[in-house]
Amino acid sequence: MGAAPDEGESTPSASPAREGSAASTGTRTTPSAGWALLGSEISVLFRRRRTWVMLIALAAIPILIAVAVRISSAGSTPGRGPAFLGQITNNGLFVGLVALIICVPLFLPLTVGVVAGDTIAGEASSGTLRYLLVAPVGRGRLLLVKFVAAATFCVAATLVIVIAGAAIGAALFPVGPVTLLSGDTVSLGEAGVRALLIAAYxxxxxLGLTAIGLFISTLTDIPVGAMAATVVFAIISQVLDSLPQLDWLHPWLFTHYWLNFADLLRQPIDWSSFGSNALLQLAYIAVFGALAYGRFSTKDVLS
Known part of the structure; x- marks a missing residue:
């Protein structure tokens, strides 16, 4: 373990060739280099077949839900199945909402865990991490780029579910004004805005899980292990949140507010859960981001 290098400096484990390359080109950490690296990272992420397979799998979930409800002759039994399932036949916009309720506990954490766990460990495993560090960006900026790219995948994954749900819902069921949980009815346009707010929520x-995955990824050169550990963290947090004996712990668990987006379906909108969730996720980002930087900045990069 070496001393933490300054931003843009060569790492202690750098080869003479790498040091010579940096010196001969006079490279320094620059904002433009960081933006270029971010663009390249996002481009690489969304060119991977694995990324598209995961997004297609997520899009298939609302489609399966809508088709199953459509062909079911018995209809849904009150009190059974996910929340809002019985509303799908009345308004196809609820397909995306039901799909999110199903995906949030497992499928979304699974896909995010794959992406976040691969951020650093995947580069180390493939032998490309040391070449990334040759670029005129520091280790801290590289970590930030990796986090933003993984967060971009979170945006894409959530939007895929919402958009696929809205599309298949409109194709198979009536679509019109939406009755909220408070009993008020809003127009189709406002319902679309609320769907986007739920996607943002x-x-x-x-994002807290993404930060955890980034930290775990700095601990190992085995990406599969980092992916699995990230998903396990999400499962453990949800299990702990379901135990009434641990009520005192629940507000501190990063999964505690995951399914509280129903507050956005009230008139007026109840922003309390959104605010509490934002503060909690920011706290996890700060803590695990600092841990990731502390680990990565002192890590000997040999591959």
Whole structure:
């Protein structure tokens, strides 16, 4: 373990060739280099077949829900199934909402865990991490780029579910004004805005898990292990949140507010859960981001 290098400096484990390359080109950490790296990172992420397979799998969930409800002759039994399932036949916009309720506990954490766990460990495993560090960006900026790219995937994954749900819902069921939980009815346009707010809420909920995955990814050169550990963290947090004996712990668990986006379906909108969730996720980002930087800044990069 070496001393933490300054931003833009060569790492202690850097080869002479790498040091010579940096010196000969006179590279320094620059904002433009960081933006270029971010663009490249997002481009690489969304060119991977694995990324598209996960997004297609997420899009298939609302489609399966809508088709199952459509072909079911018995209809839904009150009190059974996910919340809002019985509303789908009255308004197809509820397909996306039901799909989110199903995806948030497992499918979204699974896909986010794959992406976040691969951020650093995947580069180390493939032998490309040391080449990334040759670029005129520091280790801290590289971590930030990796986090933003993973957060971009969170946005894409959530929007895929909402958009696929709205599309298949409109194709198979009536679509019109939406009756909220408070009993008020809003127009189709306002309902679409609220659907986007719910997508933003879910995306925000996944950022704490993304930071955890980034930290775990700095601890190992085995990406599969980092992916699995990230998903396990999400499962453990949800299990602990379900135990009434641990009520005192629940507000501190990053999964505690994951399913509280129903507050956005009231008139007026209840922002308390959104605010509490935002503060909690920001706290996890700060803590695990600092841990990731502390680990990565002193890590000997040999591959």
């Amino acid at each position: 879910v995306t925000l909920s996944l």
